[in-house]
Amino acid sequence: MSMSGIAIATQRLDLFYGDFQALTAVDLQVPEREVTALIGPSGCGKSTLLRVFNRMNDLIDGVRVSGQVLIGGKDIYAVDADLLRLREKVGMVFQRPNPFPLSVFENITFGLAVHQLAPRREYDMIVEKALRSVLLWDDLKDKLQRSALGLSLEQQQRLCIARVLPLKPQVLLMDEPCSALDPIATLHIEELMQKLKQEYTIVIVTHNMQQAARASDRTGFMYLGKLVEFGLTAKIFTQPAQELTENYISGRFG
Protein backbone atom coordinates (compact mmCIF):
# COMPACT_ATOMS: atom_id res chain seq x y z
CA MET A 1 0.00 0.00 0.00
CA SER A 2 1.70 3.22 1.07
CA MET A 3 5.07 4.18 2.38
CA SER A 4 6.63 1.65 4.71
CA GLY A 5 3.40 0.28 6.19
CA ILE A 6 2.13 3.51 7.72
CA ALA A 7 -1.62 3.96 7.19
CA ILE A 8 -2.07 7.33 8.88
CA ALA A 9 0.54 9.94 9.62
CA THR A 10 -0.04 13.33 11.22
CA GLN A 11 2.52 16.10 11.43
CA ARG A 12 2.17 19.01 13.85
CA LEU A 13 -1.58 18.68 13.73
CA ASP A 14 -3.47 21.49 15.48
CA LEU A 15 -7.24 21.69 15.65
CA PHE A 16 -9.34 24.57 16.94
CA TYR A 17 -13.04 24.79 17.74
CA GLY A 18 -13.36 28.55 17.38
CA ASP A 19 -10.90 29.90 19.95
CA PHE A 20 -10.54 26.63 21.81
CA GLN A 21 -7.54 24.54 20.85
CA ALA A 22 -8.62 20.89 20.98
CA LEU A 23 -5.50 19.31 19.50
CA THR A 24 -1.95 20.58 19.84
CA ALA A 25 0.97 19.52 17.68
CA VAL A 26 -0.06 15.89 17.33
CA ASP A 27 2.54 13.73 15.60
CA LEU A 28 1.24 10.21 15.17
CA GLN A 29 2.04 7.31 12.90
CA VAL A 30 -0.56 4.56 12.72
CA PRO A 31 0.83 1.33 11.25
CA GLU A 32 -1.15 -0.65 8.72
CA ARG A 33 -3.11 -3.73 9.74
CA GLU A 34 -2.80 -3.21 13.43
CA VAL A 35 -5.20 -2.09 16.11
CA THR A 36 -4.21 1.30 17.46
CA ALA A 37 -5.97 2.48 20.60
CA LEU A 38 -6.34 6.09 21.70
CA ILE A 39 -6.89 6.49 25.43
CA GLY A 40 -7.12 9.39 27.82
CA PRO A 41 -9.54 11.16 30.13
CA SER A 42 -12.77 12.74 28.84
CA GLY A 43 -12.15 15.85 26.79
CA CYS A 44 -8.52 14.95 26.03
CA GLY A 45 -9.17 15.15 22.28
CA LYS A 46 -9.05 11.46 21.40
CA SER A 47 -12.47 11.46 19.69
CA THR A 48 -11.61 14.73 17.98
CA LEU A 49 -8.40 13.18 16.67
CA LEU A 50 -10.34 10.16 15.43
CA ARG A 51 -12.76 12.43 13.58
CA VAL A 52 -9.86 14.21 11.91
CA PHE A 53 -9.12 11.03 10.00
CA ASN A 54 -12.46 11.01 8.13
CA ARG A 55 -12.97 14.76 8.45
CA MET A 56 -16.23 14.38 10.32
CA ASN A 57 -15.16 17.43 12.33
CA ASP A 58 -15.95 19.43 9.21
CA LEU A 59 -19.62 19.19 10.19
CA ILE A 60 -19.01 21.41 13.20
CA ASP A 61 -19.06 25.16 12.60
CA GLY A 62 -15.86 27.01 13.30
CA VAL A 63 -13.41 24.11 13.07
CA ARG A 64 -9.90 24.94 11.88
CA VAL A 65 -7.14 22.44 11.22
CA SER A 66 -3.47 23.09 10.55
CA GLY A 67 -0.60 20.73 10.03
CA GLN A 68 -0.62 17.68 7.84
CA VAL A 69 -2.61 14.45 7.87
CA LEU A 70 -1.58 11.78 5.41
CA ILE A 71 -3.73 8.73 4.82
CA GLY A 72 -2.39 6.23 2.32
CA GLY A 73 0.24 8.85 1.55
CA LYS A 74 -2.29 11.52 0.54
CA ASP A 75 -2.86 14.79 2.36
CA ILE A 76 -6.54 14.58 3.29
CA TYR A 77 -6.74 18.31 4.07
CA ALA A 78 -5.28 19.32 0.71
CA VAL A 79 -7.41 21.82 -1.19
CA ASP A 80 -8.21 19.29 -3.89
CA ALA A 81 -8.85 16.40 -1.45
CA ASP A 82 -11.98 14.42 -2.30
CA LEU A 83 -14.00 14.33 0.91
CA LEU A 84 -16.48 11.71 -0.26
CA ARG A 85 -13.75 9.40 -1.47
CA LEU A 86 -11.90 9.87 1.83
CA ARG A 87 -14.96 8.73 3.78
CA GLU A 88 -15.34 5.80 1.44
CA LYS A 89 -11.80 4.70 2.29
CA VAL A 90 -11.96 5.56 6.00
CA GLY A 91 -15.00 3.91 7.56
CA MET A 92 -16.43 4.78 10.96
CA VAL A 93 -18.23 2.85 13.67
CA PHE A 94 -19.96 4.94 16.29
CA GLN A 95 -20.48 4.75 20.02
CA ARG A 96 -24.09 3.66 19.92
CA PRO A 97 -25.14 1.03 17.40
CA ASN A 98 -26.94 3.16 14.82
CA PRO A 99 -28.25 1.09 11.93
CA PHE A 100 -30.67 2.82 9.59
CA PRO A 101 -34.31 1.85 10.18
CA LEU A 102 -34.07 -0.28 7.05
CA SER A 103 -33.63 -3.98 6.51
CA VAL A 104 -30.37 -5.75 7.31
CA PHE A 105 -29.76 -6.07 3.57
CA GLU A 106 -30.40 -2.39 2.83
CA ASN A 107 -28.12 -1.30 5.66
CA ILE A 108 -25.21 -3.13 4.09
CA THR A 109 -25.92 -2.03 0.53
CA PHE A 110 -26.40 1.63 1.48
CA GLY A 111 -22.80 2.61 0.80
CA LEU A 112 -22.68 0.54 -2.38
CA ALA A 113 -25.71 2.32 -3.76
CA VAL A 114 -24.34 5.73 -2.82
CA HIS A 115 -21.00 5.14 -4.49
CA GLN A 116 -22.38 2.90 -7.27
CA LEU A 117 -19.58 0.46 -6.59
CA ALA A 118 -21.22 -2.70 -7.87
CA PRO A 119 -24.08 -3.76 -10.09
CA ARG A 120 -27.21 -4.82 -8.26
CA ARG A 121 -26.85 -8.48 -9.17
CA GLU A 122 -23.68 -8.64 -7.06
CA TYR A 123 -25.41 -7.29 -3.96
CA ASP A 124 -26.38 -10.73 -2.61
CA MET A 125 -22.80 -11.87 -2.73
CA ILE A 126 -21.42 -8.68 -1.20
CA VAL A 127 -23.95 -8.74 1.62
CA GLU A 128 -23.07 -12.32 2.43
CA LYS A 129 -19.37 -11.54 2.44
CA ALA A 130 -19.83 -8.50 4.71
CA LEU A 131 -21.99 -10.45 7.14
CA ARG A 132 -19.52 -13.33 7.18
CA SER A 133 -16.70 -10.91 7.98
CA VAL A 134 -18.48 -9.82 11.15
CA LEU A 135 -19.65 -13.38 11.95
CA LEU A 136 -23.32 -12.53 11.54
CA TRP A 137 -24.11 -14.57 8.46
CA ASP A 138 -25.24 -17.73 10.23
CA ASP A 139 -27.51 -15.75 12.55
CA LEU A 140 -29.02 -13.45 9.93
CA LYS A 141 -28.98 -15.27 6.60
CA ASP A 142 -32.71 -15.95 6.89
CA LYS A 143 -33.50 -12.50 8.27
CA LEU A 144 -31.95 -10.25 5.66
CA GLN A 145 -35.24 -8.48 4.98
CA ARG A 146 -36.03 -7.89 8.66
CA SER A 147 -35.60 -4.44 10.13
CA ALA A 148 -32.14 -3.93 11.56
CA LEU A 149 -33.71 -2.25 14.57
CA GLY A 150 -35.07 -5.61 15.70
CA LEU A 151 -31.58 -7.05 16.25
CA SER A 152 -29.81 -7.25 19.60
CA LEU A 153 -27.45 -4.38 20.38
CA GLU A 154 -24.41 -6.55 19.72
CA GLN A 155 -25.79 -7.67 16.38
CA GLN A 156 -26.62 -4.07 15.53
CA GLN A 157 -23.06 -2.98 16.25
CA ARG A 158 -21.68 -5.86 14.17
CA LEU A 159 -24.02 -4.80 11.40
CA CYS A 160 -22.69 -1.25 11.66
CA ILE A 161 -19.19 -2.66 11.16
CA ALA A 162 -20.42 -4.78 8.26
CA ARG A 163 -22.03 -1.68 6.75
CA VAL A 164 -18.66 -0.05 6.04
CA LEU A 165 -16.92 -3.16 4.67
CA PRO A 166 -18.46 -3.22 1.16
CA LEU A 167 -16.75 0.13 0.53
CA LYS A 168 -13.41 -1.70 0.88
CA PRO A 169 -12.06 0.83 3.37
CA GLN A 170 -8.38 1.00 4.24
CA VAL A 171 -9.02 2.23 7.74
CA LEU A 172 -11.76 1.51 10.27
CA LEU A 173 -12.32 4.17 12.90
CA MET A 174 -14.12 3.00 16.02
CA ASP A 175 -15.35 5.55 18.50
CA GLU A 176 -15.90 3.67 21.77
CA PRO A 177 -17.70 0.92 19.87
CA CYS A 178 -18.47 -1.15 22.95
CA SER A 179 -19.67 1.49 25.37
CA ALA A 180 -23.32 0.54 24.81
CA LEU A 181 -22.65 -3.22 25.00
CA ASP A 182 -22.50 -5.72 27.85
CA PRO A 183 -19.15 -7.34 28.81
CA ILE A 184 -19.74 -10.52 26.80
CA ALA A 185 -20.66 -8.60 23.67
CA THR A 186 -17.66 -6.34 24.27
CA LEU A 187 -15.36 -9.36 24.23
CA HIS A 188 -16.98 -10.58 21.03
CA ILE A 189 -16.37 -7.26 19.31
CA GLU A 190 -12.76 -7.26 20.51
CA GLU A 191 -12.28 -10.74 19.04
CA LEU A 192 -13.80 -9.46 15.83
CA MET A 193 -11.28 -6.63 15.75
CA GLN A 194 -8.45 -9.17 15.94
CA LYS A 195 -9.93 -10.88 12.91
CA LEU A 196 -10.55 -7.65 10.97
CA LYS A 197 -7.07 -6.26 11.51
CA GLN A 198 -5.74 -8.88 9.12
CA GLU A 199 -7.36 -6.84 6.36
CA TYR A 200 -7.93 -3.38 7.79
CA THR A 201 -6.10 -0.78 9.82
CA ILE A 202 -8.15 -0.14 12.95
CA VAL A 203 -8.06 2.92 15.16
CA ILE A 204 -10.18 2.67 18.27
CA VAL A 205 -10.99 5.30 20.86
CA THR A 206 -11.79 3.77 24.20
CA HIS A 207 -12.52 4.82 27.74
CA ASN A 208 -11.83 1.33 28.90
CA MET A 209 -8.12 0.84 29.62
CA GLN A 210 -8.50 -2.93 29.90
CA GLN A 211 -9.96 -2.89 26.41
CA ALA A 212 -6.96 -1.01 25.07
CA ALA A 213 -4.62 -3.41 26.84
CA ARG A 214 -6.49 -6.50 25.57
CA ALA A 215 -7.33 -5.53 22.03
CA SER A 216 -4.72 -3.14 20.69
CA ASP A 217 -1.22 -3.48 19.33
CA ARG A 218 -0.28 0.12 19.91
CA THR A 219 -1.64 2.70 22.29
CA GLY A 220 -1.57 6.46 22.28
CA PHE A 221 -2.22 8.29 25.53
CA MET A 222 -3.69 11.76 25.11
CA TYR A 223 -4.08 14.53 27.64
CA LEU A 224 -5.34 18.10 27.14
CA GLY A 225 -5.18 17.84 23.38
CA LYS A 226 -1.64 16.50 23.25
CA LEU A 227 -0.42 13.06 22.34
CA VAL A 228 1.61 12.44 25.49
CA GLU A 229 2.95 9.03 24.59
CA PHE A 230 2.59 6.56 21.78
CA GLY A 231 4.03 3.11 21.49
CA LEU A 232 3.53 -0.62 21.68
CA THR A 233 0.60 -1.40 23.96
CA ALA A 234 2.64 -3.89 25.98
CA LYS A 235 5.19 -1.22 26.71
CA ILE A 236 2.73 1.61 27.45
CA PHE A 237 0.95 -0.53 30.01
CA THR A 238 4.04 -1.96 31.70
CA GLN A 239 6.81 0.62 31.39
CA PRO A 240 5.38 3.96 30.26
CA ALA A 241 8.03 6.55 29.55
CA GLN A 242 6.00 9.46 30.89
CA GLU A 243 4.89 9.89 34.48
CA LEU A 244 1.56 11.30 33.28
CA THR A 245 0.86 8.09 31.36
CA GLU A 246 1.74 5.99 34.35
CA ASN A 247 -0.56 8.04 36.60
CA TYR A 248 -3.43 7.59 34.16
CA ILE A 249 -3.09 3.88 33.50
CA SER A 250 -2.61 3.16 37.20
CA GLY A 251 -5.89 4.96 37.82
CA ARG A 252 -4.51 7.91 39.76
CA PHE A 253 -6.60 10.28 37.66
CA GLY A 254 -9.00 10.07 34.79
Add this chain to the structure above:
Amino acid sequence: MSARLAQKIAFTILLLATLLVVLPVIFILGIIVAKGASAISWEFLFSMPRDGMTAGGIFPAVLGTLYLVLGAVLFAVPLGVLAAVYLVEYSSDNWFSRLVKLAIVNLAGVPSVVYGLFGLGIFVTFFRFGASILSGSLTLGIMILPVIITSAREALESVPRHFRTVSLSLGASRWQTIRHSVLPHALPGILTGMILGLGRAAGETAPILFTVAAFYLPRLPQSVFDQTMALPYHLYVISTQVPGIAENVRYGTALVLLTLVLLLNLAAIVLRSRFRRKKKW
Protein backbone atom coordinates in the same frame (compact mmCIF):
# COMPACT_ATOMS: atom_id res chain seq x y z
CA MET B 1 -66.70 24.41 52.18
CA SER B 2 -65.02 21.06 52.35
CA ALA B 3 -62.15 20.23 50.07
CA ARG B 4 -64.16 17.43 48.56
CA LEU B 5 -67.07 19.70 47.68
CA ALA B 6 -64.69 22.29 46.17
CA GLN B 7 -63.16 19.57 44.04
CA LYS B 8 -66.56 18.40 42.89
CA ILE B 9 -67.54 21.91 41.86
CA ALA B 10 -64.23 22.44 40.05
CA PHE B 11 -64.60 19.17 38.15
CA THR B 12 -68.16 20.03 37.18
CA ILE B 13 -67.08 23.39 35.82
CA LEU B 14 -64.24 21.81 33.88
CA LEU B 15 -66.56 19.20 32.44
CA LEU B 16 -69.13 21.83 31.42
CA ALA B 17 -66.43 23.90 29.74
CA THR B 18 -65.28 20.89 27.80
CA LEU B 19 -68.83 20.00 26.79
CA LEU B 20 -69.36 23.56 25.65
CA VAL B 21 -66.49 23.13 23.23
CA VAL B 22 -67.83 19.89 21.80
CA LEU B 23 -71.50 20.84 21.69
CA PRO B 24 -71.39 23.38 18.85
CA VAL B 25 -69.51 20.90 16.66
CA ILE B 26 -72.06 18.19 17.32
CA PHE B 27 -74.86 20.72 16.86
CA ILE B 28 -73.56 21.97 13.51
CA LEU B 29 -72.92 18.47 12.23
CA GLY B 30 -76.33 17.35 13.47
CA ILE B 31 -78.22 20.14 11.76
CA ILE B 32 -76.35 19.77 8.50
CA VAL B 33 -76.82 16.02 8.42
CA ALA B 34 -80.48 16.24 9.47
CA LYS B 35 -81.36 18.88 6.91
CA GLY B 36 -79.04 17.85 4.12
CA ALA B 37 -78.91 14.06 4.11
CA SER B 38 -82.17 13.80 2.15
CA ALA B 39 -80.59 15.67 -0.78
CA ILE B 40 -77.67 13.28 -1.16
CA SER B 41 -78.00 10.90 -4.09
CA TRP B 42 -75.91 9.74 -7.04
CA GLU B 43 -77.68 12.26 -9.19
CA PHE B 44 -76.95 15.07 -6.72
CA LEU B 45 -73.24 14.22 -6.64
CA PHE B 46 -72.69 13.38 -10.28
CA SER B 47 -74.95 15.51 -12.46
CA MET B 48 -75.03 19.09 -13.68
CA PRO B 49 -77.26 21.68 -12.01
CA ARG B 50 -80.56 22.38 -13.76
CA ASP B 51 -83.32 25.00 -13.65
CA GLY B 52 -81.16 27.88 -12.41
CA MET B 53 -79.40 25.63 -9.94
CA THR B 54 -82.62 24.85 -8.11
CA ALA B 55 -82.53 21.25 -9.28
CA GLY B 56 -80.07 18.69 -10.59
CA GLY B 57 -76.66 18.09 -9.05
CA ILE B 58 -73.50 19.81 -7.90
CA PHE B 59 -71.02 17.81 -9.97
CA PRO B 60 -69.23 20.81 -11.54
CA ALA B 61 -68.62 22.29 -8.11
CA VAL B 62 -67.30 19.01 -6.70
CA LEU B 63 -65.07 18.51 -9.70
CA GLY B 64 -63.91 22.13 -9.63
CA THR B 65 -62.94 21.86 -5.98
CA LEU B 66 -60.99 18.68 -6.70
CA TYR B 67 -59.17 20.40 -9.57
CA LEU B 68 -58.33 23.42 -7.43
CA VAL B 69 -57.11 21.32 -4.54
CA LEU B 70 -55.02 19.16 -6.83
CA GLY B 71 -53.51 22.22 -8.50
CA ALA B 72 -52.76 23.87 -5.17
CA VAL B 73 -51.02 20.74 -3.90
CA LEU B 74 -49.03 20.23 -7.09
CA PHE B 75 -47.73 23.75 -6.72
CA ALA B 76 -47.30 24.05 -2.97
CA VAL B 77 -45.93 20.63 -1.97
CA PRO B 78 -42.75 20.57 -4.09
CA LEU B 79 -42.06 24.23 -3.35
CA GLY B 80 -42.80 23.90 0.36
CA VAL B 81 -40.81 20.70 0.83
CA LEU B 82 -37.79 22.10 -1.01
CA ALA B 83 -37.96 25.28 1.07
CA ALA B 84 -38.18 23.19 4.25
CA VAL B 85 -35.21 21.09 3.15
CA TYR B 86 -33.24 24.26 2.58
CA LEU B 87 -34.19 25.69 5.96
CA VAL B 88 -33.51 22.52 7.95
CA GLU B 89 -30.60 20.94 6.10
CA TYR B 90 -28.66 23.71 4.43
CA SER B 91 -29.14 27.13 5.97
CA SER B 92 -27.31 28.01 9.13
CA ASP B 93 -28.98 30.27 11.65
CA ASN B 94 -28.35 33.57 9.88
CA TRP B 95 -30.45 36.68 9.26
CA PHE B 96 -31.77 35.27 5.98
CA SER B 97 -33.13 32.01 7.38
CA ARG B 98 -34.60 33.92 10.34
CA LEU B 99 -36.29 36.29 7.92
CA VAL B 100 -37.72 33.38 5.92
CA LYS B 101 -39.03 31.71 9.08
CA LEU B 102 -40.60 35.01 10.18
CA ALA B 103 -42.20 35.38 6.76
CA ILE B 104 -43.68 31.90 7.00
CA VAL B 105 -45.20 32.58 10.41
CA ASN B 106 -46.68 35.82 9.10
CA LEU B 107 -47.94 34.18 5.94
CA ALA B 108 -49.90 31.75 8.12
CA GLY B 109 -51.64 34.67 9.82
CA VAL B 110 -52.75 36.50 6.68
CA PRO B 111 -56.57 36.53 6.28
CA SER B 112 -57.70 34.42 3.35
CA VAL B 113 -59.42 37.30 1.60
CA VAL B 114 -56.05 39.02 1.34
CA TYR B 115 -54.75 35.98 -0.53
CA GLY B 116 -57.72 36.37 -2.83
CA LEU B 117 -56.84 39.98 -3.58
CA PHE B 118 -53.19 39.06 -3.99
CA GLY B 119 -54.11 36.31 -6.46
CA LEU B 120 -56.31 38.74 -8.36
CA GLY B 121 -53.48 41.25 -8.60
CA ILE B 122 -50.69 38.86 -9.47
CA PHE B 123 -52.10 35.86 -11.32
CA VAL B 124 -55.34 37.14 -12.84
CA THR B 125 -54.19 40.60 -13.84
CA PHE B 126 -50.40 40.81 -13.91
CA PHE B 127 -49.65 37.37 -15.37
CA ARG B 128 -52.87 37.53 -17.45
CA PHE B 129 -53.98 34.06 -16.41
CA GLY B 130 -57.46 35.54 -16.08
CA ALA B 131 -59.99 34.10 -13.68
CA SER B 132 -58.98 30.49 -14.15
CA ILE B 133 -58.19 27.21 -12.44
CA LEU B 134 -54.52 28.13 -12.75
CA SER B 135 -54.95 31.43 -10.90
CA GLY B 136 -57.13 29.87 -8.24
CA SER B 137 -54.79 26.92 -7.70
CA LEU B 138 -51.75 29.15 -7.37
CA THR B 139 -53.56 31.42 -4.93
CA LEU B 140 -54.69 28.47 -2.81
CA GLY B 141 -51.20 27.01 -3.11
CA ILE B 142 -49.61 30.12 -1.65
CA MET B 143 -52.19 30.10 1.10
CA ILE B 144 -51.33 26.55 2.18
CA LEU B 145 -47.55 26.99 1.79
CA PRO B 146 -47.02 27.85 5.47
CA VAL B 147 -48.80 24.65 6.56
CA ILE B 148 -46.74 22.56 4.15
CA ILE B 149 -43.43 24.19 5.05
CA THR B 150 -44.04 24.06 8.79
CA SER B 151 -45.06 20.41 8.85
CA ALA B 152 -42.23 19.44 6.48
CA ARG B 153 -39.76 21.27 8.73
CA GLU B 154 -41.05 19.45 11.78
CA ALA B 155 -40.88 16.14 9.95
CA LEU B 156 -37.30 16.77 8.83
CA GLU B 157 -36.22 17.92 12.26
CA SER B 158 -37.67 14.80 13.85
CA VAL B 159 -35.37 12.58 11.78
CA PRO B 160 -32.56 11.70 14.21
CA ARG B 161 -29.26 13.49 13.66
CA HIS B 162 -27.30 10.23 13.50
CA PHE B 163 -29.04 9.21 10.25
CA ARG B 164 -27.25 12.14 8.65
CA THR B 165 -23.95 11.57 10.47
CA VAL B 166 -23.81 7.91 9.53
CA SER B 167 -24.74 8.57 5.93
CA LEU B 168 -22.07 11.26 5.61
CA SER B 169 -19.52 9.02 7.31
CA LEU B 170 -20.18 6.45 4.59
CA GLY B 171 -19.13 9.00 2.04
CA ALA B 172 -22.58 10.05 0.87
CA SER B 173 -22.82 13.64 -0.31
CA ARG B 174 -25.11 16.03 1.53
CA TRP B 175 -27.74 15.76 -1.17
CA GLN B 176 -27.53 11.93 -1.20
CA THR B 177 -27.86 12.02 2.56
CA ILE B 178 -30.98 14.15 2.35
CA ARG B 179 -32.40 12.16 -0.51
CA HIS B 180 -31.79 8.67 0.92
CA SER B 181 -31.39 9.02 4.69
CA VAL B 182 -33.58 11.95 5.64
CA LEU B 183 -36.46 12.54 3.22
CA PRO B 184 -37.80 8.94 3.20
CA HIS B 185 -38.08 9.03 6.98
CA ALA B 186 -39.75 12.43 6.94
CA LEU B 187 -42.23 11.48 4.23
CA PRO B 188 -45.18 10.53 6.47
CA GLY B 189 -44.91 13.84 8.32
CA ILE B 190 -44.71 15.71 5.03
CA LEU B 191 -47.80 13.84 3.78
CA THR B 192 -49.69 14.78 6.92
CA GLY B 193 -48.99 18.45 6.27
CA MET B 194 -50.02 18.00 2.68
CA ILE B 195 -53.39 16.58 3.64
CA LEU B 196 -54.01 19.32 6.20
CA GLY B 197 -53.26 21.81 3.43
CA LEU B 198 -55.64 19.95 1.13
CA GLY B 199 -58.42 20.24 3.66
CA ARG B 200 -57.85 23.93 4.06
CA ALA B 201 -57.66 24.58 0.33
CA ALA B 202 -60.90 22.64 -0.23
CA GLY B 203 -62.84 24.70 2.28
CA GLU B 204 -61.73 28.27 1.63
CA THR B 205 -64.00 30.66 -0.26
CA ALA B 206 -62.27 34.03 -0.24
CA PRO B 207 -59.11 33.09 -2.18
CA ILE B 208 -61.12 31.65 -5.07
CA LEU B 209 -63.75 34.36 -5.07
CA PHE B 210 -61.81 36.72 -7.37
CA THR B 211 -59.47 34.26 -8.99
CA VAL B 212 -61.48 31.37 -10.39
CA ALA B 213 -64.91 30.70 -9.00
CA ALA B 214 -67.82 30.92 -11.43
CA PHE B 215 -71.34 31.70 -10.33
CA TYR B 216 -72.73 29.17 -12.75
CA LEU B 217 -71.20 27.35 -15.70
CA PRO B 218 -73.25 25.15 -17.97
CA ARG B 219 -70.25 23.01 -18.87
CA LEU B 220 -67.27 21.46 -17.19
CA PRO B 221 -63.89 23.27 -17.42
CA GLN B 222 -61.81 22.18 -20.41
CA SER B 223 -58.37 23.53 -19.46
CA VAL B 224 -56.48 25.19 -16.62
CA PHE B 225 -57.35 28.56 -18.15
CA ASP B 226 -61.08 27.97 -17.70
CA GLN B 227 -63.12 29.18 -14.81
CA THR B 228 -64.79 26.58 -12.71
CA MET B 229 -67.47 26.27 -10.08
CA ALA B 230 -66.27 25.27 -6.63
CA LEU B 231 -68.09 23.90 -3.60
CA PRO B 232 -67.51 26.68 -1.05
CA TYR B 233 -68.47 29.43 -3.46
CA HIS B 234 -71.38 27.43 -4.84
CA LEU B 235 -72.65 27.05 -1.31
CA TYR B 236 -72.44 30.80 -0.78
CA VAL B 237 -74.24 31.43 -4.07
CA ILE B 238 -77.13 29.08 -3.54
CA SER B 239 -77.53 30.18 0.07
CA THR B 240 -77.62 33.93 -0.51
CA GLN B 241 -77.78 34.83 -4.18
CA VAL B 242 -80.37 32.56 -5.74
CA PRO B 243 -83.88 32.54 -4.34
CA GLY B 244 -86.11 29.51 -4.26
CA ILE B 245 -83.56 26.78 -3.72
CA ALA B 246 -84.77 23.97 -1.53
CA GLU B 247 -83.30 23.90 1.95
CA ASN B 248 -82.08 20.32 1.65
CA VAL B 249 -80.06 21.20 -1.47
CA ARG B 250 -78.23 23.93 0.43
CA TYR B 251 -77.58 21.74 3.41
CA GLY B 252 -76.74 18.82 1.18
CA THR B 253 -74.04 20.89 -0.51
CA ALA B 254 -72.67 21.89 2.89
CA LEU B 255 -72.69 18.23 3.89
CA VAL B 256 -70.67 17.24 0.81
CA LEU B 257 -68.10 19.97 1.46
CA LEU B 258 -67.89 19.13 5.14
CA THR B 259 -67.51 15.42 4.45
CA LEU B 260 -64.77 16.10 1.95
CA VAL B 261 -62.79 18.21 4.43
CA LEU B 262 -63.41 15.85 7.34
CA LEU B 263 -62.31 12.86 5.29
CA LEU B 264 -59.09 14.64 4.37
CA ASN B 265 -58.41 15.54 8.00
CA LEU B 266 -59.19 12.00 9.07
CA ALA B 267 -56.71 10.69 6.54
CA ALA B 268 -54.08 13.04 7.98
CA ILE B 269 -54.74 11.82 11.51
CA VAL B 270 -54.59 8.15 10.53
CA LEU B 271 -51.37 8.70 8.62
CA ARG B 272 -49.79 10.57 11.51
CA SER B 273 -50.67 7.93 14.07
CA ARG B 274 -49.33 5.18 11.84
CA PHE B 275 -46.15 7.18 11.45
CA ARG B 276 -45.79 7.53 15.22
CA ARG B 277 -46.29 3.83 15.74
CA LYS B 278 -43.73 2.94 13.09
CA LYS B 279 -41.17 5.33 14.48
CA LYS B 280 -38.92 3.18 16.59
CA TRP B 281 -35.75 5.17 16.85
